[in-house]
Amino acid sequence: MDPVELSDDRLLLRLPVRADVDDITLACRDLELQRWIPVPVPYERIHGEQWVDDTSRSWADDQELRWVITERGVSNRAIGAIGLHARDATMREVGFWMAPWARGRGVMTDAVRLVCRWGFADLGLGRIEWWANVGNYASRRVAEKVGFTMEGTARARLLHRGVRVDGWCAGLLPGELVEERSGGRPVDRR
Amino acid sequence: MTARTGVSTLRKTPEVRGEGLVLGPWRAADAARVLEIATDPATRAWSPSMRPLNTEADALTWMSERTANADRLDWAVRDSASGLLIGRVGLHRFDPGCRSAEIGYGVHPAHRRRGVALRAVTAATTHAFTTLNLARISLVHATGNSASCAVASAGGFAFEGVERSSLDHGDGVRHDMHRHARLATDAGAVPRIGRTPVAINAGDLALRPWAPEDAEQLLAAVADPLIARWNPRLPLPDIDAARGWLASKATGWAGGEACSWKVVDAATGELRGSMGLRCIDPIDRAAVASYWTVAGARGRGVAPAALTAATEWAFTELGMHRVTLAHVLANEASCRVATKAGFLLEATIRDSCLLRDGFSDEHLHARLASDPRVGLP
Numbered sequence: 153m154d155p156v157e158l159s160d161d162r163l164l165l166r167l168p169v170r171a172d173v174d175d176i177t178l179a180c181r182d183l184e185l186q187r188w189i190p191v192p193v194p195y196e197r198i199h200g201e202q203w204v205d206d207t208s209r210s211w212a213d214d215q216e217l218r219w220v221i222t223e224r225g226v227s228n229r230a231i232g233a234i235g236l237h238a239r240d241a242t243m244r245e246v247g248f249w250m251a252p253w254a255r256g257r258g259v260m261t262d263a264v265r266l267v268c269r270w271g272f273a274d275l276g277l278g279r280i281e282w283w284a285n286v287g288n289y290a291s292r293r294v295a296e297k298v299g300f301t302m303e304g305t306a307r308a309r310l311l312h313r314g315v316r317v318d319g320w321c322a323g324l325l326p327g328e329l330v331e332e333r334s335g336g337r338p339v340d341r342r
Numbered sequence: 343m344t345a346r347t348g349v350s351t352l353r354k355t356p357e358v359r360g361e362g363l364v365l366g367p368w369r370a371a372d373a374a375r376v377l378e379i380a381t382d383p384a385t386r387a388w389s390p391s392m393r394p395l396n397t398e399a400d401a402l403t404w405m406s407e408r409t410a411n412a413d414r415l416d417w418a419v420r421d422s423a424s425g426l427l428i429g430r431v432g433l434h435r436f437d438p439g440c441r442s443a444e445i446g447y448g449v450h451p452a453h454r455r456r457g458v459a460l461r462a463v464t465a466a467t468t469h470a471f472t473t474l475n476l477a478r479i480s481l482v483h484a485t486g487n488s489a490s491c492a493v494a495s496a497g498g499f500a501f502e503g504v505e506r507s508s509l510d511h512g513d514g515v516r517h518d519m520h521r522h523a524r525l526a527t528d529a530g531a532v533p534r535i536g537r538t539p540v541a542i543n544a545g546d547l548a549l550r551p552w553a554p555e556d557a558e559q560l561l562a563a564v565a566d567p568l569i570a571r572w573n574p575r576l577p578l579p580d581i582d583a584a585r586g587w588l589a590s591k592a593t594g595w596a597g598g599e600a601c602s603w604k605v606v607d608a609a610t611g612e613l614r615g616s617m618g619l620r621c622i623d624p625i626d627r628a629a630v631a632s633y634w635t636v637a638g639a640r641g642r643g644v645a646p647a648a649l650t651a652a653t654e655w656a657f658t659e660l661g662m663h664r665v666t667l668a669h670v671l672a673n674e675a676s677c678r679v680a681t682k683a684g685f686l687l688e689a690t691i692r693d694s695c696l697l698r699d700g701f702s703d704e705h706l707h708a709r710l711a712s713d714p715r716v717g718l719p
Contacts, residue, residue: 240510241510242510242516243508243510243516278507278510278516279506279507279508279516281505281508301506303503303504303505303506304502304503304504304505304521305502305503306480306502306503306521306523307478307500307502307523307525308440308442308477308478308523308525309440309442309478309480309523310440311437311439311440316440316441316477316478321503321505321521323505323506323507323508325506325507
């Protein structure tokens with residue numbers, strides 16, 4: 153599909169460009185990010201360039217709708233990334249990472265909410281999935297805050313740099329998105 | 343973000359033997375039976391991929407598309423005795439990175455409730471782990487499909503969660519699904535298929551399941567000093583011990599771990615010996631044979647004939663690939679039995695059997711399903 157930008161009063165999700173490569177490379181060298189996200193290790197500048205350059209293809213063939221995250225009124229620089237990966241005709245999987253210098257302020261929660269809202273409203277998705285390596289509580293907290301329900305643990309389901317690891321699976325269905333911001337605390341909707 | 347691919351180089355459909363069934367390629371002659379499977383209401387409900395099939399021509403197209411799809415390994419499931427098409431089973435969504443795939447299956451409506459799905463799934467999963475070197479097989483089904491849930495549980499596929507609205511059934515409704523999975527490393531998840539005891543014909547001899555009323559005959563036979571010498575778990579001191587031994591044989595059949603028979607004269611029913619297969623391992627498709635012959639029946643080829651018949655049965659009916667046996671070195675008669683029945687001597691294993699007078703080395707013999715046939719006198 154044709155790329156689109158998404159924005160709300162706080163964030164602008166835009167397409168990654170070559171000017172983002174330094175920020176992306178620095179973020180992807182963070183050990184905590186590498187612990188949970190299967191980016192290449194060591195992460196070289198060329199990896200950032202390839203990821204940026206692959207963006208138009210990933211939109212064109214619908215496989216991954218991909219953005220970098222920026223804060224409106226603060227800076228146009230990328231502080232994280234988010235994407236919707238194709239699973240079936242009406243299901244996609246959300247994936248994301250945040251630069252270490254931008255964590256802890258609820259930015260990712262807002263970005264996931266923005267993307268999911270758009271996915272249900274504009275793409276007509278029937279389900280959005282979230283998968284993470286077991287133990288990635290930072291990612292899980294984001295998913296739970298926007299309304300994802302933890303559904304199970306699939307053993308040896310994910311590949312993390314050549315090692316098969318257990319994966320948490322969660323799902324978000326139309327109408328389940330938590331629109332209000334919670335001040336950074338997990339929301340228990342049950 | 344997780345990275346997954348759907349690449350596979352699988353093209354040719356290998357033949358896979360399971361218990362009482364054979365998985366093999368589709369044939370044009372299957373079209374009518376495939377259509378019977380497809381138009382059955384349960385298939386219509388739970389197998390959306392077969393929903394568009396309304397004619398035999400549709401069935402032919404479906405079969406050829408399945409076979410041509412490089413990301414599928416699809417089998418016709420046939421009864422091993424009659425060759426009749428009784429179902430389908432297949433692996434798809436191959437993930438070479440995770441070494442995982444997903445399994446799907448269906449049973450012809452006239453062959454349900456006989457464990458066909460479980461046996462076909464077990465054969466395909468065993469092939470996936472042992473030949474394709476996969477590490478994980480997922481089994482997903484719509485939450486309402488309780489028959490499939492039972493197959494998953496019996497087949498050792500651990501329940502991992504309910505993924506809501508996750509299954510696209512092509513009917514415009516997204517269905518909740520159960521995710522089950524079996525890992526190659528799931529030691530406790532080796533599926534055990536309980537079996538109804540069956541008899542085997544072996545020419546002048548017959549292998550018949552032991553019955554509770556055999557206790558006295560058994561007790562008398564194992565009182566023989568040679569049987570006691572080579573079988574440290576025998577003799578049986580009294581009739582209660584004999585009954586306990588017989589009960590353990592019934593448990594072996596019911597639990598799927600072992601099959602055992604009395605060897606009798608086919609004409610008179612007179613007891614000639616004992617034949618057993620134990621440690622039946624559906625993953626490695628291996629089993630261990632053991633036997634003894636009553637004192638008055640030795641030297642007449644009873645044990646080689648019984649061993650040959652039981653081993654052939656293990657290959658064709660249990661889908662075994664390797665049957666082994668071990669005998670203590672001093673038991674030269676047993677070595678001759680093994681050799682006559684085509685069991686190659688592979689090794690001398692040290693101190694592997696504790697006899698009453700101490701540990702003894704044993705000969706390890708084995709026969710493979712692919713070994714040349716042996717001609718018995």
